[in-house]
Amino acid sequence: xxxxxxxxxxxxxxxxxxxxxxxxxxxxxxxxxxxxxxxxxxxxxxxxxxxxxxxxxxxxxxxxxxxxxxxxxxxxxxxxxxxxxxxxxxxxxxxxxxxxxxxxxxxxxxxxxxxxxxxxxxxxxxxxxxxxxxxxxxxxxxxxxxxxxxxxxxxxxxxxxxxxxxxxxxxxxxxxxxxxxxxxxxxxxxxxxxxxxxxxxxxxxxxxxxxxxxxxxxxxxxxxxxxxxxxxxxxxxxxxxxxxxxxxxxxxxxxxxxxxxxxxxxxxxxxxxxxxxxxxxxxxxxxxxxxxxxxxxxxxxxxxxxxxxxxxxxxxxxxxxxxxxxxxxxxxxxxxxxxxxxxxxxxxxxxxxxxxxxxxxxxxxxxxxxxxxxxxxxxxxxxxxxxxxxxxxxxxxxxxxxxxxxxxxxxxxxxxxxxxxxxxxxxxxxxxxxxxxxxxxxxxxxxxxxxxxxxxxxxxxxxxxxxxxxxxxxxxxxxxxxxxxxxxxxxxxxxxxxxxxxxxxxxxxxxxxxxxxxxxxxxx
Numbered sequence: 219x220x221x222x223x224x225x226x227x228x229x230x231x232x233x234x235x236x237x238x239x240x241x242x243x244x245x246x247x248x249x250x251x252x253x254x255x256x257x258x259x260x261x262x263x264x265x266x267x268x269x270x271x272x273x274x275x276x277x278x279x280x281x282x283x284x285x286x287x288x289x290x291x292x293x294x295x296x297x298x299x300x301x302x303x304x305x306x307x308x309x310x311x312x313x314x315x316x317x318x319x320x321x322x323x324x325x326x327x328x329x330x331x332x333x334x335x336x337x338x339x340x341x342x343x344x345x346x347x348x349x350x351x352x353x354x355x356x357x358x359x360x361x362x363x364x365x366x367x368x369x370x371x372x373x374x375x376x377x378x379x380x381x382x383x384x385x386x387x388x389x390x391x392x393x394x395x396x397x398x399x400x401x402x403x404x405x406x407x408x409x410x411x412x413x414x415x416x417x418x419x420x421x422x423x424x425x426x427x428x429x430x431x432x433x434x435x436x437x438x439x440x441x442x443x444x445x446x447x448x449x450x451x452x453x454x455x456x457x458x459x460x461x462x463x464x465x466x467x468x469x470x471x472x473x474x475x476x477x478x479x480x481x482x483x484x485x486x487x488x489x490x491x492x493x494x495x496x497x498x499x500x501x502x503x504x505x506x507x508x509x510x511x512x513x514x515x516x517x518x519x520x521x522x523x524x525x526x527x528x529x530x531x532x533x534x535x536x537x538x539x540x541x542x543x544x545x546x547x548x549x550x551x552x553x554x555x556x557x558x559x560x561x562x563x564x565x566x567x568x569x570x571x572x573x574x575x576x577x578x579x580x581x582x583x584x585x586x587x588x589x590x591x592x593x594x595x596x597x598x599x600x601x602x603x604x605x606x607x608x609x610x611x612x613x614x615x616x617x618x619x620x621x622x623x624x625x626x627x628x629x630x631x632x633x634x635x636x637x638x639x640x641x642x643x644x645x646x647x648x649x650x651x652x653x654x655x656x657x658x659x660x661x662x663x664x665x666x667x668x669x670x671x672x673x674x675x676x677x678x679x680x681x682x683x684x685x686x687x688x689x690x691x692x693x694x695x696x697x698x699x700x701x702x703x704x705x706x707x708x709x710x711x712x713x714x715x716x717x718x719x720x721x722x723x724x725x726x727x728x729x730x731x732x733x734x735x736x737x738x739x740x741x742x
Contacts, residue, residue, distance in 0.1 A: 268395035272402040273508045279406045280504050283413070283422065284568050289497035291416035294363060296500030297486035297493075298423070300479045302370040305346050306377045309339055311471030313460055314383040321384065328384055329445055336379065337450035338457060343378035347371050362420070369423035376430040381437045393440055397433040405429030466610050470597050473610075473617035477643060478507070478590070480617075481636045484624040499633050501565070501573050502580035509553055509587045514594065539599050540662040543592060550588040551671040552678060552701045556694065557584040559682045563690035575633070583637040589644035596651030600658075612650035616643050674704035 284292050313335050321328060354367045385394050408425030412418060441448075461468075485499045557564065561584070562577035597613060620643045627635035655662070678701040686693035 264391045264395040265398075268398045269511065272398050273511065275402045275406045276508060277505070279409055280508075281568065282410060284497075284501055284573070286414060287416050287419060289573060290493040291419055291497070293486075293493035293496030293498075293500055294366060295419060295422055296482065296504065297496050298363070298367045298370050300482045300486065300500075301367065302350070302373055304475050304479050304483070305350060305371075306373050307475035308346065308472060309343050309374055309377045310380070311468060311475065313338060313468075314386075316460065316463060316467050318383045318386045329448075332381065332384060332441075332445075332448050333451045334453055334456040335383070336448050337452040338460070339378040340375075340450065341452060343374040347374050350374075365420055366423060369420060369427070372423070372427045373430055376427060376434055379438075380434050381441050382434075384441065385437070393437065397436045399433075400436060401429040401433035403429070404432045467601055470601065470610055470613055473613040474594055474597070476617045477613075477620055477640070477647075478510070480620045481624045481640050484621055485628060485633065485636050488625070488628060495633065498573050498576045499579060499636065501568070501576045502583050502637070505557075505564075505580060506583045506587055509550070509557075509584070510590060514591065539595075543595060543662045546591050546595065547588065547668060548671045548705075550591060551668070552675045552698070554584050554588050555675040555679065556682060556697050557581070559679060559697075560686060560690055560693055563686055563693075567690065578634055579637055582634055582641070586637070586640050586644050589641065589648055593644055593647035593651050596648070596655055600651075600654060612647065612654070616647055619643070670705060670708050673708065674701045677701070677704045 283295065287295065317331055317335055321331065350371045351364075351368050354364045358364045358367065382394055382397075385391065405426050405428070408428065409422060412425070413421050482496075482500055482503050486496050558581045561581035565573055565577040565580060597610075620639065623643065624636045624639045627639040629635075631638065652662075678697045681700045682693045682697040684693075685696040
């Protein structure tokens with residue numbers, strides 16, 4: 219009798235009877251749900267620890283800059299950074315989100331996609347930098363302000379050559395975490411060592427750009443060892459495909475970026491002659507943005523897996539979304555309550571009269587962190603569902619309307635009116651996002667999980683108010699300990715096991731590669 223190999227050679231191969239060597243082995247994340255769960259947990263842990271380190275350093279450096287530059291100098295830096303930050307997001311999010319989603323599903327496309335994306339982002343960066351320098355030259359009266367804006371604009375080029383999307387799409391976050399830490403270390407060390415007063419204000423954007431370049435260089439070294447030197451290829455066909463498939467996602471990302479930065483941009487444009495107001499407003503804005511970033515990091519880490527769960531296991535995807543929102547609210551609710559109670563003494567740590575009145579701004583503005591995180595989480599879920607067109611309308615309307623609303627509120631109620639306008643828009647986005655998911659039958663049940671965080675936050679409040687009589691740092695740690703104890707007593711910490719399980723549900727074992735290649739009618 220002929221051997222199986224000879225018999226296979228004599229018969230024509232059907233699509234279901236290909237040789238085993240023609241298919242690569244399935245990755246462990248596909249065949250083993252537990253391995254996928256460990257990958258998600260490690261990714262979130264890597265990025266969370268890196269973000270914790272970066273934000274702690276950023277807070278320290280920001281506080282140092284506030285003291286050394288004064289209210290007026292810090293206002294100039296904050297305004298220029300906010301303008302360039304929005305343009306940086308335009309370069310990054312115009313393609314990275316869509317490409318990361320495709321790479322999470324088709325990892326073999328890494329090399330050609332990198333070639334096309336680098337060419338497209340470089341062209342976009344050159345165009346935006348040219349417009350930025352030209353507009354700044356005609357609108358900014360002080361040439362030093364133009365120099366600061368132009369130096370910050372160099373970040374457009376470091377962003378254009380960044381390859382973070384490769385490692386986000388393939389869920390290899392460890393290297394990204396190290397890269398983020400290096401960027402912060404370079405920037406913080408340079409600023410603390412060389413920027414002693416407002417006379418060296420131009421060194422702030424220089425060290426920020428150098429830090430970004432150092433972290434991106436580490437990503438490049440890893441990419442070159444694994445793949446090859448990129449060969450940028452500018453293709454109008456690729457751009458047309460990217461625009462056609464990613465225009466909605468790009469509109470969502472840019473709208474989110476504009477919503478985050480619109481208030482400080484409007485306040486800056488209205489106060490170009492009084493940089494002190496921009497400094498007071500920018501101080502609380504920077505503190506709130508640091509907290510807001512934590513939730514967005516978690517969303518970025520869970521997005522690829524959330525997309526796969528919604529595609530292959532809708533029930534598991536709904537449970538994962540529910541757990542994600544619950545985790546965000548459990549973390550951000552006590553932060554918002556605590557900062558509201560301790561806003562004045564926290565701002566008092568700056569020790570400068572230039573920031574008088576920033577405490578009220580911080581007490582109101584801190585609530586944008588939970589509201590915007592939940593609103594953006596809903597939009598991220600719609601992208602994972604390939605249903606981004608459902609909720610993009612409300613987001614675009616919010617992005618268009620937030621500028622005029624901030625202007626009107628700023629005119630009528632001062633600086634506190636500007637930050638209150640963002641809260642109005644954020645609350646409207648939460649309602650609209652929940653309604654969009656409800657129409658798809660995918661809405662989370664997060665309102666059922668607010669009881670424990672709210673109860674524990676209320677129990678924390680009197681402890682914070684009592685301990686702040688001695689020192690604000692004592693009030694912070696005392697309030698945090700009280701919140702955790704109350705949450706533990708009510709069973710809130712037990713929910714962490716459910717959150718972990720939600721991202722690696724128990725599934726039926728995937729068929730082995732050998733069994734998958736046997737035709738239904740073949741005999742064993």
